[in-house]
Amino acid sequence: MTDLALLSVRGARKRFGPVLALDGVDIDIERGEIHALMGENGAGKSTLIRCVSGVHSPDAGSVSVAGVPARPRTPREAELFGISCVHQEVHLIPHLSVAENICLGREPTRRFPFPGIRWGAVRERARQAVERVGFEIDVRRELCTCSIAAQQLVAIARSLDCGARVVILDEPTSSLNEREVEALFSVLRRLRANGLGILLVTHFLDQVYRIADRITVLRDGRLVGTRSAADLSRAELVAMMVGRAIHREPRAEQHASRAEQPRFAARGLRRRGALDAVDCSVDRGEAVGLAGLLGSGRSETLRAIFGADPIDAGTMTLDGHPVRPGSPREAMRVGIAFLPEDRKRDGIIPSLSVRENIILALQARRGVFARVSNREALLLADRFIAALRIRTPSPETPVHRLSGGNQQKTLIARALATDPLLLLLDEPTRGIDIGAKEDVLDLVRSERERGVAIIMASSELEELVRACGRVVVLRDRRSVAELMGSAVDPTAIVRAIAEAAPEPDVEIATRG
Amino acid sequence: MAEPRPHPGVALAAIARDLLWPLVALAAILVVGAIFAPGFLTIGTIDGRLVGTPIDILNHGSKVAIVALGMTLVIATGGVDLSVGAVVAIAAAVTATLVSEQGVPWPLAVPAAVLVGTMAGLWNGMLVTVLRLQPIVATLVLMVAGRGIAQLVTGGLIVTVREPAIDLIGNGASVGLPNTFWLLAAVFLGLALLVRRTALGLLIACVGDNDSASRLAGVPERSVRLFAYAVCGSCAAIAGLIDCSYIRAADVNNAGQLLELDAILAVVIGGTALTGGRFSLIGSIIGAMLMQSLTRLLYMLDVSAEIAPAPKAMVVLAVCLLQSSVFRAFVGRVARRQEAGTP
Numbered sequence: 087m088t089d090l091a092l093l094s095v096r097g098a099r100k101r102f103g104p105v106l107a108l109d110g111v112d113i114d115i116e117r118g119e120i121h122a123l124m125g126e127n128g129a130g131k132s133t134l135i136r137c138v139s140g141v142h143s144p145d146a147g148s149v150s151v152a153g154v155p156a157r158p159r160t161p162r163e164a165e166l167f168g169i170s171c172v173h174q175e176v177h178l179i180p181h182l183s184v185a186e187n188i189c190l191g192r193e194p195t196r197r198f199p200f201p202g203i204r205w206g207a208v209r210e211r212a213r214q215a216v217e218r219v220g221f222e223i224d225v226r227r228e229l230c231t232c233s234i235a236a237q238q239l240v241a242i243a244r245s246l247d248c249g250a251r252v253v254i255l256d257e258p259t260s261s262l263n264e265r266e267v268e269a270l271f272s273v274l275r276r277l278r279a280n281g282l283g284i285l286l287v288t289h290f291l292d293q294v295y296r297i298a299d300r301i302t303v304l305r306d307g308r309l310v311g312t313r314s315a316a317d318l319s320r321a322e323l324v325a326m327m328v329g330r331a332i333h334r335e336p337r338a339e340q341h342a343s344r345a346e347q348p349r350f351a352a353r354g355l356r357r358r359g360a361l362d363a364v365d366c367s368v369d370r371g372e373a374v375g376l377a378g379l380l381g382s383g384r385s386e387t388l389r390a391i392f393g394a395d396p397i398d399a400g401t402m403t404l405d406g407h408p409v410r411p412g413s414p415r416e417a418m419r420v421g422i423a424f425l426p427e428d429r430k431r432d433g434i435i436p437s438l439s440v441r442e443n444i445i446l447a448l449q450a451r452r453g454v455f456a457r458v459s460n461r462e463a464l465l466l467a468d469r470f471i472a473a474l475r476i477r478t479p480s481p482e483t484p485v486h487r488l489s490g491g492n493q494q495k496t497l498i499a500r501a502l503a504t505d506p507l508l509l510l511l512d513e514p515t516r517g518i519d520i521g522a523k524e525d526v527l528d529l530v531r532s533e534r535e536r537g538v539a540i541i542m543a544s545s546e547l548e549e550l551v552r553a554c555g556r557v558v559v560l561r562d563r564r565s566v567a568e569l570m571g572s573a574v575d576p577t578a579i580v581r582a583i584a585e586a587a588p589e590p591d592v593e594i595a596t597r598g
Numbered sequence: 599m600a601e602p603r604p605h606p607g608v609a610l611a612a613i614a615r616d617l618l619w620p621l622v623a624l625a626a627i628l629v630v631g632a633i634f635a636p637g638f639l640t641i642g643t644i645d646g647r648l649v650g651t652p653i654d655i656l657n658h659g660s661k662v663a664i665v666a667l668g669m670t671l672v673i674a675t676g677g678v679d680l681s682v683g684a685v686v687a688i689a690a691a692v693t694a695t696l697v698s699e700q701g702v703p704w705p706l707a708v709p710a711a712v713l714v715g716t717m718a719g720l721w722n723g724m725l726v727t728v729l730r731l732q733p734i735v736a737t738l739v740l741m742v743a744g745r746g747i748a749q750l751v752t753g754g755l756i757v758t759v760r761e762p763a764i765d766l767i768g769n770g771a772s773v774g775l776p777n778t779f780w781l782l783a784a785v786f787l788g789l790a791l792l793v794r795r796t797a798l799g800l801l802i803a804c805v806g807d808n809d810s811a812s813r814l815a816g817v818p819e820r821s822v823r824l825f826a827y828a829v830c831g832s833c834a835a836i837a838g839l840i841d842c843s844y845i846r847a848a849d850v851n852n853a854g855q856l857l858e859l860d861a862i863l864a865v866v867i868g869g870t871a872l873t874g875g876r877f878s879l880i881g882s883i884i885g886a887m888l889m890q891s892l893t894r895l896l897y898m899l900d901v902s903a904e905i906a907p908a909p910k911a912m913v914v915l916a917v918c919l920l921q922s923s924v925f926r927a928f929v930g931r932v933a934r935r936q937e938a939g940t941p
Contacts, residue, residue: 392814394813413813414813414814414815415816417816424814426811426814431808431810431811432810433811433814434811435803435804435807435808435811435812436808437807438876442800442803446804446812446817449797449800450801450815450816450818452797454796454797454798454801454821457797458797
């Protein structure tokens with residue numbers, strides 16, 4: 087089977103510093119196959135794609151195309167081997183025409199009467215490539231005037247024009263609407279019929295079952311397995327992706343009694359392209375978990391509540407009063423604090439000290455002219471450094487010198503320093519070591535006991551079960567289930583995530 | 599991790615460490631000057647005021663330093679203001695026209711000129727924060743248009759100023775030192791109090807270091823940026839007053855010419871990174887004085903004005919390399935290898 091496979095990867099291994107991003111992964115893509123690659127964040131999907139398409143070179147392992155060993159060192163070399171990659175954000179030149187993009191770097195040239203590019207031939211070749219993909223577009227149009235969906239099809243056309251035999255699509259559908267998704271899928275089916283191998287990375291379960299022949303799941307850089315889509319139930323697939331509960335963890339004691347009025351309640355939160363209908367509520371001293379796959383609306387819900395990406399519709403109340411933060415500042419003013427998911431991009435102020443990072447949110451809330459005095463800042467910093475066991479040489483150490491876990495604790499300290507009524511935690515334990523994870527979970531417990539209401543989004547189900555007495559399950563940007571008390575357990579969450587959503591019966595007439 | 603134990607002097611020690619290389623470079627220039635240019639360090643007195651090359655440097659360096667102070671805040675937010683030279687010209691034009699042609703008394707004309715500078719800064723800040731233009735592009739607009747505006751104000755003429763009070767700004771002295779120096783001291787003190795006694799300094803550094811994180815932490819990012827550009831414009835206008843006073847006229851074609859580059863270099867030499875974040879006001883003053891000393895030294899060494907930028911650039915490069923931790927680590931590695939190589 088190995089020799090026959092169009093693309094075959096054996097034992098791919100890639101290490102980034104201390105992180106083993108890929109650990110001995112095997113994958114085969116056959117001719118005329120659509121193969122889905124799935125896994126949560128950090129599972130190693132992107133690394134695998136980059137190793138195959140020549141962006142990274144793997145530390146160990148082999149790649150072969152139709153039995154011929156291929157070790158592309160650049161994306162260009164990968165194209166020569168017939169491997170082509172279409173990224174989520176299309177890597178083409180926005181201000182060139184469609185035709186120029188398709189032929190970029192391989193333009194037909196002439197020598198007479200003087201050396202130059204045969205623009206007519208460029209357009210003709212582009213038209214043919216577009217036709218092979220099976221869609222219509224004026225190849226003279228500037229690329230950036232086309233929709234994202236059309237740009238992706240242009241990128242696919244370019245791959246075909248390069249002679250690609252394996253086309254890798256990295257999350258192609260995440261910014262497409264349903265019609266565009268169907269159009270893209272009909273193109274993929276057409277390519278499959280022509281004998282191409284397609285590797286599709288996506289996190290939408292429904293789409294995978296609509297189109298994929300086989301599914302490969304990665305988790306923590308390791309291969310979990312490759313299965314035929316027809317034989318794999320949704321629940322099994324989700325369990326493969328998130329991993330099963332290995333042992334029973336002590337669960338969060340159930341919240342004693344539902345108060346008359348929740349501390350915070352959200353109804354029908356909606357934001358175009360991010361949330362459809364999300365409900366959730368949390369009482370004083372309660373921790374509520376948000377579960378769901380990547381792209382289900384976990385982070386989006388928290389960001390919407392915090393006003394970072396304000397909602398278009400829906401209602402929110404805090405202690406019975408309606409709130410609708412239009413910005414993080416407004417959210418902080420009413421007593422909401424937020425720990426962002428991407429620590430580096432949205433969290434730390436790298437060159438500033440631990441002390442300055444801790445007081446930042448408090449300072450911003452008090453306003454420019456009510457400066458937090460050095461004395462108060464040091465007291466606060468010392469208090470949180472001790473309480474959260476932040477390991478830092480001094481409060482004056484620039485925060486970028488700390489380990490990931492201690493940076494995370496610094497950010498939690500920043501949120502807690504504002505003394506919030508409602509604390510929003512987005513993946514509070516991502517990318518930190520085991521010890522720090524325990525500290526963070528302890529912290530969630532002690533804050534809850536102090537009466538803070540907590541909403542926590544996490545892709546680690548065991549953690550959610552441990553920290554939260556109640557879990558709201560999100561799927562496709564909607565809240566679809568709420569588990570409470572003894573029902574909160576990883577298996578039940580997996581089942582709730584996997585339940586098939588009603589299939590959209592949109593069949594769009596396509597050519598071909 | 600080999601970090602010093604926390605003690606109250608940590609912050610002060612850090613400031614001293616950041617200022618070390620600019621101060622060393624300034625001292626080196628003064629030493630070179632003392633050796634090769636006779637009279638470079640000579641100070642005399644005339645009528646109870648100090649005169650001599652060092653005093654000249656202080657006088658003219660103060661103008662650059664005032665602009666650099668404002669520029670420091672803008673650069674700390676991660677931006678840059680290319681329009682300061684043009685704002686200098688506008689402020690000079692406004693002052694001269696108001697005083698000489700409109701007969702406005704100087705106590706009104708001077709604040710008016712500074713206010714015009716503030717407005718120019720707000721305009722830049724508005725382009726950057728509301729329209730989200732890149733700072734280089736946004737301030738390039740006024741850099742190009744500014745001199746035209748100044749021409750409109752003066753009607754294309756060089757307007758002379760015969761107001762003694764204005765004359766005193768650039769050509770007078772108090773307690774032995776030039777008035778421009780005292781003006782610089784006042785601007786520095788005012789700004790230092792403003793950014794260090796309030797949270798502005800912290801917020802400016804945050805916005806420059808990571809604006810996405812700052813916004814999520816509730817920092818009013820737009821207002822902070824607007825403030826920085828407004829201060830920068832005001833500082834440029836004060837420099838415009840000085841310029842107008844030096845030559846007792848508003849010469850809009852030459853006032854503040856290439857000043858933006860000197861100011862940016864002064865800030866960089868002073869240890870504030872062009873990428874934004876932490877900043878040092880005092881460092882920028884040292885940087886400005888360094889630039890002025892260098893200019894003056896080259897002039898005294900008979901280096902022609904056309905060639906002078908080349909040696910200037912060398913010094914700037916040297917100071918920046920000395921501050922770069924990457925470069926210092928590289929030199930350290932080379933030095934160690936040589937040690938290992940020679941038994």
